[in-house]
Every structure is written in C-alpha cells, then in structure tokens.
Amino acid sequence: MKTFFVFASLLIICSLSCQQPAQQAGSSQDTTVFPNLVNVHITGDVLLPDSTKVFINSDDNSMQPLLSGEVLDGRFELHGELAEPNFYNLVIQKQKFKVFLENGKTYKFKGQASAGALQAGLFETNSAATKDYQQMQEILKQDIATFNAKYAALRSALDNPKTYQAAVERSEKIDRERKEQPEKLKHRYLQDDKIADAFKLYLIKEDKINKSNYKTYQTILTTVPDSLKGLSLYKQVATKVDEVVNFYDKMPDFPDMHPRNVQGDSLNLSAFKNQGTLLFVFWGSWNKEAKSDIQLIKDSSAALKKLNITPIFLTWEKDFDAWEKASKALLLGQHNYRLNATDQDFVVRNYAVRTLPHYMLVNAADLSIKNYNFTYPLDGRLESKLKEELTP
Numbered sequence: 001m002k003t004f005f006v007f008a009s010l011l012i013i014c015s016l017s018c019q020q021p022a023q024q025a026g027s028s029q030d031t032t033v034f035p036n037l038v039n040v041h042i043t044g045d046v047l048l049p050d051s052t053k054v055f056i057n058s059d060d061n062s063m064q065p066l067l068s069g070e071v072l073d074g075r076f077e078l079h080g081e082l083a084e085p086n087f088y089n090l091v092i093q094k095q096k097f098k099v100f101l102e103n104g105k106t107y108k109f110k111g112q113a114s115a116g117a118l119q120a121g122l123f124e125t126n127s128a129a130t131k132d133y134q135q136m137q138e139i140l141k142q143d144i145a146t147f148n149a150k151y152a153a154l155r156s157a158l159d160n161p162k163t164y165q166a167a168v169e170r171s172e173k174i175d176r177e178r179k180e181q182p183e184k185l186k187h188r189y190l191q192d193d194k195i196a197d198a199f200k201l202y203l204i205k206e207d208k209i210n211k212s213n214y215k216t217y218q219t220i221l222t223t224v225p226d227s228l229k230g231l232s233l234y235k236q237v238a239t240k241v242d243e244v245v246n247f248y249d250k251m252p253d254f255p256d257m258h259p260r261n262v263q264g265d266s267l268n269l270s271a272f273k274n275q276g277t278l279l280f281v282f283w284g285s286w287n288k289e290a291k292s293d294i295q296l297i298k299d300s301s302a303a304l305k306k307l308n309i310t311p312i313f314l315t316w317e318k319d320f321d322a323w324e325k326a327s328k329a330l331l332l333g334q335h336n337y338r339l340n341a342t343d344q345d346f347v348v349r350n351y352a353v354r355t356l357p358h359y360m361l362v363n364a365a366d367l368s369i370k371n372y373n374f375t376y377p378l379d380g381r382l383e384s385k386l387k388e389e390l391t392p
Helices: 002-033 128-153 155-159 164-191 197-206 214-221 232-249 288-299 301-306 320-330 341-351 382-390
Strands: 038-045 053-057 067-070 075-082 086-092 095-101 107-114 117-125 277-282 309-315 336-338 358-363 369-371
Touching (some): 038 095, 053 075, 067 075, 086 117, 086 232, 095 117, 117 128, 128 155, 128 164, 155 164, 164 197, 197 232, 214 232, 277 288, 288 301, 320 336, 358 382
Parallel strands (some): 277 309, 309 336
Antiparallel strands (some): 038 075, 053 086, 277 358
C-alpha cells in the first residue's frame, strides 16, 4: 500500500511539472509566431434571417473562414484573434466586404437587405485604411453612373443620321475616359499623403507592376513606416516590386547570338550596327496573328527604312519544313532566323518572350534594349507609334 501511494504521488508530481512549462511555451510561441496578433471585434446590423452565416476570410485563403458567426435578431458579432493586420473579407451571402483589421479600431457593419437578401453594406469605422478603401469604391461607383449618363445622353444623336458620326466619336471618347478613370483615380490616391499607407500597399499589391510604374512604387515603399514592414502585406508588395526592379534594372543587352536562316547562313548582329534600330519579330508558322502582323510590317517597309529600323524575324519553330514553307509564303528573305534551345531559353528568361507574336526594339549599335515588349498597333499607326518609341 505504501509503495502504491509513493508511486501515485510521483505520477501527480510528474504530471504537474510537465503541464506548467507547456502553458508557458504555448504563450511564448504565440508571441514569437504571431508578433502582430490582432484582437478582432466586429458588430453588425443587417435584417437577414436568423442563422445567416457571417465570416471573415482572406483573399489568399478564401476557402477557410478565420472567424465566423451568425445573424440573430438582425445583428451579429464576431470575436477572435487574427495573425496580423491586413485586408480581410467580411462574407455574407457570398458577398465580400473588404476591411482592414487592426488593433485599437472599432468596426460596425451596416447592411441593407430586402426580402432576406443583402443588397449593400458599409463599415462604420475609425480605421483609416478601411475608410480610404470604401471612399475610393464610392467614387468609382459614382464615376460609372456619370459615364452611363453620358452614354444615355447620346442615344438620340446616334439615331439621327446627321449627328450619328459625331455621336460615335463622342461615344468612343467617353469609352476611353471610362477605361482610364480607375487608373487615374488610383494614381491620385497613391500620390496623396493623406491616404493610409496600408491602403497604398493594397493598391500596389492588386496592380500589375510594369515598366511604367515600378519606379514610382519603389519610391512609395521607401515612405512606408517601420510599423508596417513586418506585415505580410508589405512583404508581398516589396517582393513583387523587387522582382520587376531586378527584371528591368538587370536586363541584359541583346546577346550576339548566331541562329541560322533558311539558307543556312548565321545571324551576324555586328553587320547591323549602323542600322539605327532593330525590330525583332518573334513569330511562329502556326500563329495566324503573327503572320498577319508580319504582312503589315512588310507593307510598312518604306516607312521603317525612313525611320532607320530593320526588322529581323526570329522563331523557335520545331518543324523546319513548316517554318520554311511559311517563310517562303511571307517572302521573309534572309533576315529570318530559327533560334536554338539555348537562345530560346535566354529570351524567355530575360525578356519574357512567352507568347507570340512578340516585338522588341533594340539599339543596333550596342544591342541595348529600347523596349523589350513593343506593343504593335493594328490600326495603321505603326509609323507614329515607332516615332514615339524612338523619341528621347
């Protein structure tokens, strides 16, 4: 009996000694793994049926609710912790409402519903990033209404033969303005010092970073406060911008490659050093768009010669016979070459030549890249477009 008592006592002591450090380790681990933990408290008013699901998720993991609750008597409440401040989605009846959740802010959702269906919703909050997001969405909504009103005002003019042409031109102008407006609004927000840095990061994250904007975004990142630099939102944007910066700033000159033409002669780029600009045309015999573009380029040969531009046609065609046949049909002549696997890999990795047709403008004298992805206009403006590209 005494032996049993001693053994039982040892088990209890061991159990207690094992449990205490585990609790401390758990608390320490939470602080280490989630140093930016956010305590979330969201309330909402929305006249939806009881038990309607309400939850928080993220764009990166939309399938997994991070916090969830239900509507009861036209209200809901969400409590819990999230790994870090970020833009999340409040999801109700498959509708998403973007919100930047951070510590020390209040969030109250006001929903508009009709016949048991959610129509619209808005957060009442003191989160600057959320308010900036909602304000921008409202401006875009108003802009759409304005453009729709302009279109509607043209209906009678479009029905009148005397005013039809002018109305069509006006309609095309409105359409261009409508397409450009979101970009202009985004640029305005990014340049506004009053806009929350977190929202600027979100705008950059959602944008396509390219040659026209990467330097601007690189500059904006230098103004982001240290308090945001530990967040995944900043890290995602910084990584995205750095990749583009490295692509352009470290882009190599066009290599002195030596692919062969149909006749078996090798490309000698040094022979073109006095030709001004080289227009590299990447094409394939199977690609109808490429062959159509090539014909337009050939039709513009006089204009290209006047601009001191020499087209050089490149392909990585696997089927030699198909390439030879298409080359003869298009009368491409001797400046038409077939890349080997090594050259193909180089242009894909360094100039993102992944879809055909693809066009590059290269300085013939030193093979420096003028435009790695020249957009070929199919509206008869090739000459004017090239003049724009070549103007310092």
